[in-house]
Amino acid sequence: MTHLLITGARGQLGSELVAQSGAAGFPVVGYGSSELDITDAGAVDRALAGFAHRASGDDVSGTAVLINAAAYTAVDAAQTEVDAARAVNEIGAATLARSAARYGIGFIHVSTDYVFPGDGTRPYEVDDPTGPQSVYGASKLAGERAVLATYPESHVVRTAWVWGRSGANFVKTMARLEASTPTVTVVDDQRGTPTYAADLAGGLLELATHPGPGGILHLTNSGETTWFGFARAVFAELGADPDRVQPTTSDKFPRSAPRPAYSVLSPAAWVAAGLTPLRPWQDALSAAFAADPQAFRPALDGD
Numbered sequence: 001m002t003h004l005l006i007t008g009a010r011g012q013l014g015s016e017l018v019a020q021s022g023a024a025g026f027p028v029v030g031y032g033s034s035e036l037d038i039t040d041a042g043a044v045d046r047a048l049a050g051f052a053h054r055a056s057g058d059d060v061s062g063t064a065v066l067i068n069a070a071a072y073t074a075v076d077a078a079q080t081e082v083d084a085a086r087a088v089n090e091i092g093a094a095t096l097a098r099s100a101a102r103y104g105i106g107f108i109h110v111s112t113d114y115v116f117p118g119d120g121t122r123p124y125e126v127d128d129p130t131g132p133q134s135v136y137g138a139s140k141l142a143g144e145r146a147v148l149a150t151y152p153e154s155h156v157v158r159t160a161w162v163w164g165r166s167g168a169n170f171v172k173t174m175a176r177l178e179a180s181t182p183t184v185t186v187v188d189d190q191r192g193t194p195t196y197a198a199d200l201a202g203g204l205l206e207l208a209t210h211p212g213p214g215g216i217l218h219l220t221n222s223g224e225t226t227w228f229g230f231a232r233a234v235f236a237e238l239g240a241d242p243d244r245v246q247p248t249t250s251d252k253f254p255r256s257a258p259r260p261a262y263s264v265l266s267p268a269a270w271v272a273a274g275l276t277p278l279r280p281w282q283d284a285l286s287a288a289f290a291a292d293p294q295a296f297r298p299a300l301d302g303d
Contacts (some may be wrong), residue, residue, distance in 0.1 A: 002064075005030075005031070005048070005064070005105070007068045010033070012162060012164045012169060013164070014030065015166045021205065027055070031047065038070050038088065038092035038096055045102070048096075048102075049099075052105055055105075065208040066107050067110070070088065071112075078139065079257050085139040090142040090143040093109055094146035094147060096109075097146070097150040108154070108207060108208060109157070110204070111141075111143065112140045113158060113160035114134060115130045115132050115144065116260060117133055118259070118261045119261065120263075122266075123224075123264040123267075125269070126269045152214055155216075158218050159200055159218070160193055161194045161195050162200060163196065165292065170230065170231075170234075174231050174234040175234065178234075179297070187227050187248055189226065189261060190227055190259055191224055192262070193221055193224050193264055194221060194225065194284075195219075198284075198288070199278045200278070203275065206276060210274065210275065215269075218267060219265075219278065221280060222281065228248075230281075233285055
């Protein structure tokens with residue numbers, strides 16, 4: 001039996017991990033940021049010691065795995081809140097890795113496409129040169145390196161363009177704009193892969209139960225598009241005219257932190273590890289709307 005501990009458990013990905021773990025019958029403990037400060041070494045050590053003890057006590061043949069979905073993700077704010085981003089994305093990640101190693105707990109750390117420079121022309125492999133262009137990306141890369149230096153048996157899993165049923169995300173933003181404005185302008189010069197949080201969670205749970213050697217892996221839904229293409233697909237799922245979405249360029253929407261122009265991640269290392277690749281992003285989008293159409297639509301007045 002695999003026992004799971006999820007940090008960042010109240011977020012978009014973490015909530016899916018907790019829900020799917022429970023549905024699959026895995027004993028699971030989830031901590032949100034208000035319940036466990038991952039930058040507090042003492043609190044982390046106590047939490048992981050207790051988790052390891054419960055896992056071994058419940059089933060002597062069981063294994064214990066920690067999946068870290070906690071992160072500072074305010075990409076623009078990180079440009080000025082450097083210490084806050086580093087505290088969670090680097091120091092917090094290393095703190096978790098250190099305690100996981102101490103108690104023999106498997107460790108999966110979730111990272112991001114932002115560790116790459118974004119100037120690629122083909123999907124990034126796990127060993128391609130990194131070169132983050134933002135503080136957020138730099139803090140996540142530092143976290144990757146700290147985790148693997150502290151606990152080499154860990155898995156670092158990079159993903160991209162995550163959206164899901166909980167929290168704020170691009171799909172929900174497009175649904176709100178579809179309901180409130182005649183046309184929407186979306187950038188068409190940033191290319192990546194929309195990744196459904198439920199699919200990502202399923203892949204991470206597969207890794208947790210079939211870990212293999214540690215190292216870096218990439219996991220996204222398959223295929224690629226631009227934010228413009230993604231927005232048109234969302235409109236289509238809403239039953240709206242995709243032509244209401246108009247293309248523009250990134251320079252028309254200046255942001256504090258630069259966004260990668262290209263951040264498609266190759267699944268080659270994931271597949272080589274014997275793990276199941278995720279379905280095409282379009283199929284995930286259609287399935288999500290079919291399963292729970294109201295989850296992504298804005299609430300009507302009075303609801």
